[in-house]
Amino acid sequence: MSVEKKLFGMMPTCENVYIYTLKNSNGMEVEISTYGAAVVSALVPDKTGEFQDVILGYDDLEGYLKGDKYFGAIIGRFANRIQYGKFTLNGVEYNLAQNNGQNHLHGGIKGFDKAVWDSKIRKDIDNSVELCYFSPDGEEGYPGNLYVKVTYVLTEDNALEIHYKANTDKDTIINLTNHAYFNLSGHSSGDILKQKLMINADKFTVNDKNSIPTGEIREVEGTPMDFRTLTPIGQNINSDYEQIVFGNGYDHNWVLNTNNSAQLKAAQAVDENTGIVMDVYTTTPGIQFYSANFLAGSDIGKNNTVYNSRDAFCLETQYFPNSINCSKFESPILRAGEEYNHKTIYKFSTIV
Numbered sequence: 001m002s003v004e005k006k007l008f009g010m011m012p013t014c015e016n017v018y019i020y021t022l023k024n025s026n027g028m029e030v031e032i033s034t035y036g037a038a039v040v041s042a043l044v045p046d047k048t049g050e051f052q053d054v055i056l057g058y059d060d061l062e063g064y065l066k067g068d069k070y071f072g073a074i075i076g077r078f079a080n081r082i083q084y085g086k087f088t089l090n091g092v093e094y095n096l097a098q099n100n101g102q103n104h105l106h107g108g109i110k111g112f113d114k115a116v117w118d119s120k121i122r123k124d125i126d127n128s129v130e131l132c133y134f135s136p137d138g139e140e141g142y143p144g145n146l147y148v149k150v151t152y153v154l155t156e157d158n159a160l161e162i163h164y165k166a167n168t169d170k171d172t173i174i175n176l177t178n179h180a181y182f183n184l185s186g187h188s189s190g191d192i193l194k195q196k197l198m199i200n201a202d203k204f205t206v207n208d209k210n211s212i213p214t215g216e217i218r219e220v221e222g223t224p225m226d227f228r229t230l231t232p233i234g235q236n237i238n239s240d241y242e243q244i245v246f247g248n249g250y251d252h253n254w255v256l257n258t259n260n261s262a263q264l265k266a267a268q269a270v271d272e273n274t275g276i277v278m279d280v281y282t283t284t285p286g287i288q289f290y291s292a293n294f295l296a297g298s299d300i301g302k303n304n305t306v307y308n309s310r311d312a313f314c315l316e317t318q319y320f321p322n323s324i325n326c327s328k329f330e331s332p333i334l335r336a337g338e339e340y341n342h343k344t345i346y347k348f349s350t351i352v
């Protein structure tokens with residue numbers, strides 16, 4: 001087990017950006033950058049014992065500074081969309097940036113993915129790094145000073161745990177996630193259409209054509225959204241089901257059956273080629289399965305790899321998109337003095 005810290009690069013403001021490498025005794029390695037608190041790589045053993053980097057990303061900081069796909073980053077203050085960038089809290093209307101058509105996406109123009117986080121190695125948790133970010137009152141239009149702490153832990157059973165904590169001095173909203181793009185055949189192996197996915201959800205939130213939930217919660221049964229058993233991602237991805245047409249593929253929030261418990265499996269992805277299996281556990285009520293529909297060939301990543309549409313999948317654990325404007329959805333409000341406390345685990349193994 002070891003944790004190493006190296007310089008990753010320098011911001012235009014001359015601020016240093018570091019990269020931490022967490023390594024466990026099985027040889028699994030995860031790199032975390034202090035820019036965006038992003039997962040840059042995860043070397044995971046496959047069924048033959050070789051290591052595959054299952055995370056899409058860039059070779060250097062410049063790539064991350066130019067990139068606009070949120071590769072591996074922590075998203076905040078609010079993952080996914082808020083309709084018209086507007087919400088009302090305690091009788092006050094707040095207006096956020098409309099950075100996705102008329103809507104607000106992933107925390108705005110300069111979300112947490114574009115911040116340089118403070119970092120330290122935690123002595124009390126083996127193989128971990130803690131990243132902190134202070135988001136001042138009014139940043140990107142959100143109320144309240146917000147203190148955010150994200151801790152990544154690489155365990156001895158090949159799990160990458162992400163612990164999210166935050167508190168505020170004024171009521172606010174918060175929805176933190178990680179935007180890793182996974183490809184269990186390796187980041188440069190092409191599309192993920194044959195990789196299989198299970199999502200432990202009987203229902204999903206229906207979107208309008210701008211990917212804003214309409215408020216309807218629909219059963220997955222009989223639809224291409226049914227991933228209750230392991231299903232190849234590509235099986236129905238080009239279906240003419242309206243939700244798939246709206247999303248250009250999968251880009252939806254599933255209503256997890258897990259009751260906000262990280263004891264129960266929220267999702268599983270399996271790649272028969274490498275034999276790599278990834279299990280997801282989380283304390284959040286929802287998960288966004290995004291089939292990387294907007295990777296466009298113009299995204300040049302590690303080792304000059306051209307990333308095309310559907311060369312990865314994201315499983316972003318979250319409160320439901322636009323939940324602040326939909327009273328039927330679990331509330332993403334964090335009250336002054338309360339603690340936001342969530343955990344997501346991506347656990348790797350191989351097919352037995």
Ligand code: BGC
Nearest residue numbers: 069070211251288290294316
């Ligand atoms: C969203 C997509 C968006 C993507 C950006 C996902 O979380 O659901 O609609 O295009 O992030 O990379």
